Amino acid sequence: MVRFFQKAFSLAEMLIVLVIISIVVVFTLTLIKPDDSALRIQYYKAFNTVATAAYNIYEKALTENKEMYENEELCSFLKYYINTSSKYSCNQSYVDLSGSAFNKDNIQFTASNGMVFYMSRSFTTNYFQKEQKHRIIWVDINGKRRPNSAKWHENKPADIVAFDITDGGEVVPLGYPKIDVRYMSANVVYSDEEQKQDTMSFYKAQRTAFGQQQYEYEVFSYNFDQSDPRFGTSVLQIAPQFINKENTQQAQICKNDDGEIFPRCSLDIIK
Known part of the structure; x- marks a missing residue:
């Protein structure tokens, strides 16, 4: 009788x-859904980019x-101080505070790292008796990858985040990243150096x-997006x-x- 032997792995x-x-599965999941550390890195990079540019723009305004x-x-100077691609240029197509009109027609410019920048038209409120x-x-922190939305859900963080540039060239975080530690967290810096600094949400x-209380000379105390009626119907309202x-x-x-x-x-944002 002839026997056949089948070779196995x-x-x-x-x-x-x-x-x-x-390896393929891990790589695919990373592309589809960045983990919390990636979200934090992207948010901090956007905040730092806007803050650095705003500081330089304010210094330029002072000299003039x-x-x-x-x-x-403002858009032109932001584009000047941020490394950008040449595909888009500043235009007068702004998004409103409802955060529902983010499309290619409203893009002001795209950074070289892929982040997409939008703007709302400047407006005035009365605080500190002036x-x-x-x-x-507005910054789409993961570029053109979905969901391309500023609407936050507890199990689905928004990838479009917002910052407010003040008259003094400082930058204030807005909206849900203030309560969601996946974006950022903060330490309280006490006047007593021996006091323990706990890590918590920014809010x-x-x-x-x-x-x-909100202090005129401490921008991290500002809470305009939660206290001013102008933001009442905004996607930034928590x-x-x-x-x-x-x-x-x-x-x-x-x-x-x-x-x-x-x-x-005072506060320190944790990188």
Whole structure:
């Protein structure tokens, strides 16, 4: 009787195949859904990019004895100080605070790292007994990859985030990244150096350091997007149930019982 022997894979060959499949799966998942650390890196990179450009623009305005630029002029200088591609140029097509009109016609420019920049038209509110201009910059932190939305969901973070450039050239984080530690977290820097610095959400750190008070010369105390009626229908307005989760008491050591105009505590955004 003739016997036929069928050759099988060896254990080593099977292990090699499994390793290759695992690498492909991990790579695919990374492309489809970045992990939390990637989201944090992208957000911080966007914040740092806007903050650095805004600082340079403000310094330029000072040398020219002008107020902080806005709208078309601001966009032109942002593009100048940020490494950009040449495909798009600043235009007068702005997005409103509802955050529902992000399309290619509204793109102001694209950074060389792929981040896409939009703007809202500047507007004025009254704070600190004087007019305060708001220059809202929107950044799609993962470029043209989906979901390309500023609407945040608890299980689906938005990839379009917003920042407010102040009259003094400083940058304020806006919207849901303030409560979502997947984007960023913060430390309270106490006046007492021995006080422990806990890591928490940006919004909770605001409340721990400043309570309900906003200080003119401490931009991280600003909470315009939650307190001003202009933002009432904005995609930046955080739903009450999420704000309630962030409730905390102001640290006793941070309170200004003597009416000081400067806060006793400050914030650091953790990279």
